[in-house]
Amino acid sequence: MFQSDIHRPNSDTTNGRLSWLAISRRPLRSLGWRRLIIGGRLSDAGRLPRYVAVFLLGASALWAPIAGYLATAPLQYTSHASLILPGSGASASVNLNNIGQASSYANSAFSNGSISPTETYKRLISADRILTAAAKEMGVSNDVFGKPRVTLVDQTSLIHITMKAGTPELSRDHADALLAAFFDEIDALRADEIATRETSGQSAIAEYTTAVAEIRETITQLQKRSGLLTAAQYTEQVAAHERLREQLLRLEAEASERDEAVNALEAALGLPPQTAATTLKLFADRQYLALTEDIARHAALLAQAQASFGPRHPNYISASDAFEGARQAALSHAAEVTGLDEASLAGLDRAPQGERASLLSGLVKEHTARKGLRQRVATLRQQVAGEKARLAALAPLAAELEDKQRDFKVAEAVFASAIARSESTKTDVYASYPLVQVLEDPSLPEAPSSPRRKLSIAAGLAATLLLIGGLAIAWIRQSILSRLLVKPETGDDA
Incomplete structure (x- = not known):
């Protein structure tokens, strides 16, 4: 080659x-x-x-x-921010006496192993509507605003957010706008959840209100029919009836004692109570006593004349006429005082003096007390019978009233508890969307994050050395x- x-x-x-x-x-x-x-x-x-x-x-x-x-x-500058989710839950309980109990409990954000709140918030931070709201706040488009980079720190509840922009201040402002939009969205979601729960609970509260009103109306009608305000009032009336019966038994026993006392005095004196009363009344009259003294004096003179003279002697006849006149005057006055005839006056006690007078007085007193006691017993017996009949008629109404009042208490407690739960859900704002806090505010970068000149040059040098x-x-x-x-x-x- x-x-x-x-x-x-x-x-x-x-x-x-x-x-x-x-x-x-x-x-x-x-x-x-x-x-x-x-x-x-x-x-x-x-x-x-x-x-x-x-x-x-x-x-x-x-x-x-x-x-x-x-x-x-x-040049691109990166601003860093961190969020944290507190891991503890919160609970509150309010117990209102005779009304009901309201409890609210917010579970820990990490108590459910199948749902991760950090993953939920990570997706929510990158949601389009949050980015759109943040971009609108900054007055830029979504493309210019960019997308954040959200990372989760393992084994912690931290969420780390980075936001890039052309200047340090702009990157920090974009991060602030993103966090503001995120927290506004969280608040909106929580408010929507509370409103949805409240709306769903209104129908149940309306049903409870209707039930309470119906039971209240039934109780009012029963009160009008029976005259009882509460079932306890009937119980008090039954107790009063028992006390009345006990009083009747005591009075009857006392009346029996009075009868025995009167019978004993009658047997001792040999006189009925009316005769004893008449005797005491007659011998309490001063004029009659004076007439009896005249009778006694003329009786003495008659006895002397009878002893000294014969029946036809003028002295005897004069003494006898004087005695008979005194006796007739006494009988006439006694009849006038007592209202009795001569035959009845003959049965009166002739010597109501000393202890016998006390016995006569005791007989009259016992008779009078017995008569009054018998009248009280009769009246009380009639009252007990009437009260017994009235209570017998009220028994089913009182039982029904007690049942309705118990139902009313239950319905009222359920109604109050429903309202309390409805109100407590307004404070339980972290049930579905846990509390999140800003751990690290968006930072102001001091140096650009890209382009990374040193890294690029180092990569070029490394590639050159490899060549x-x-x-x-x-x-x-x-x-x-x-x-x-x-x-x-x-x-x-x-």
């Missing part, structure tokens, strides 16, 4: 036959391929221009695009191949 590269036997090659001697005996048309593969001697300087030309061509092919890239690529190394290997390939192709001598050749 090249005449100066025709291989000549090396006089220093001894101890064996070279395989290239066999190759040298081939026709000249295959000699170009042989020299292309084998090369020339190390001391053959005639090959140097060709190697220099190849180096220059290769170096030009390497450095031309690098130089063009460094000369034409615009030089390749040409050096090509220069010495004959020596390498000669050693590989020469067969070692056997013992017989020696």
Whole structure:
């Protein structure tokens, strides 16, 4: 191929036959391929221009695009920002006495192994509507605004964001606009979620309201029919009825005691209570007592006359008439005082004095007390019977009222709990979209991130060194191949 590269036997090659001697005996048309593969001697300087030309061509092919890239690529500055998702959950519980309980619990953002909030937020940051909102905020198009590079740091809850622009301030502003659009979108999603939950809960709350109103109306009708405000009121009335029955039993026992006392006094005095009362009334009259004294005095005179004179003696007759007049006057006055006839007056006690007067007075008192007690017993017995009948009629109404009031309490508790849950969901804003915070504000880059001049030059130098190394290997390939192709001598050749 090249005449100066025709291989000549090396006089220093001894101890064996070279395989290239066999190759040298081939026709000249295959000699170009042989020299292309084998090369020339190390001391053959005639090959140097060709190697220099190849180096220059290769170096030009390497450095031309690098130089063009460094000369034409615009400067790009990269702003860095970091977000963090706190991993702990939050819970709250409110217990309202006689109303209900409301609880809210926000799970940790990382409690569900099948859903990664960092991956969700990574996709959301790169969403088109967030980029569009950020670009609109900056007053540029989406193409000019660019797309962020979002990376997740392994084994952490960090989200790292980088944003490129033509100037340091613009890259930082683009990152700020991106974060602002991201947080606005998160707030909008949370508000939409709360609104959706609240709307879905309104129908249930409306049903609970209707149920509470219906039960309340039923309770009102029962209260009007029964006259009871609460079921406890019926229980109190039953207890009052029992107390009334106990009082009736006590009064009946007391009335029995009064009967025994009156009967005992009647037996002792031999008089009924009415006669004893009349006797006491009569002997309490002063005029009657005076008349009885006259009777006693005339009775004494009559006794004297009877002892001294005969029945026809004028003194006896005069004494007898005086006695009879006094007796008739006393009987007339007694009838006037007591309202009794003469025959009835004959049964009155004639000596209501001393202890007998006390017994008569006791009999009258016991009789009067017994009469009043019997009247109380009769009245109370009638009252107990009426109350028993009324309570028997109220029993089913009270039971129904108690059931309805229990249903009302349950419905009211469910209604209050539903409202409390509806209100508590407004505070649980991190249920579906966990809390995210800015750990590192967008930075202001001090140096451009691209084009990376040092890296480009280092890559060009490395490629140039590789080219030089390749040409050096090509220069010495004959020596390498000669050693590989020469067969070692056997013992017989020696």
